Amino acid sequence: QVQLVESGGGLVQAGGSLRLSCAASGRTFSSYYMGWFRQAPGKEREFVAGSSYNGAGTYYADSVKGRFTISRDNAKNTVYLQMNSLKPEDTAVYYCAARRGYYNSSPDRYDYWGQGTQVTVSS
Helix, strand or coil: CCCEEEECCEEEECCCCEEEEEEECCCCHHHEEEEEEEECCCCCCEEEEEECCCCCCEEECCCCCCCEEEEEECCCCEEEEEECCCCHHHCEEEEEEEEECCCCCCHHHCCEECCCEEEEEEC
């Protein structure tokens, strides 16, 4: 079992930056594929970024490519999401999630979820 706790959300002006962190419990963190998702009010949860177990393989939603960067530190059991050039449409609750195996952008394919952290971008 993996427990995930996100932090780092907040209120930021458009064009600003935030770094989200997701701390995982357990000794098998390095064996999980990690993803970041977000959910805006009235919308479905959507994939934002994903990282392979060693960080060598990363995937991004088209809407965040070039602005967001996912990284992980397996020694610290933590995955990060660096968000730059934020836009009002990035406003959402951001979740990290873990799954066994490889890349998948469907929330249904993830086994463990954090509680989420709110990101609000003002115009």
